[in-house]
Amino acid sequence: MYFCLFPTWHSKVFRNDVIFIYDKYFFNLWFDLYLKYFFLTSELIILISSLWV
16 A cells, blocks of 8 residues: 555665666556546536536
């Protein structure tokens, strides 16, 4: 669970290049999903609010 929330923690502890690249990839993946989800929800909120008014 902590690995999912804080992917960079893993690389800081082990100081391994392979693990660091692996964590960076997963961090970018999570960040990308988070941004997509955020923009999607904001668009839905705007759409719902515009229909509501």
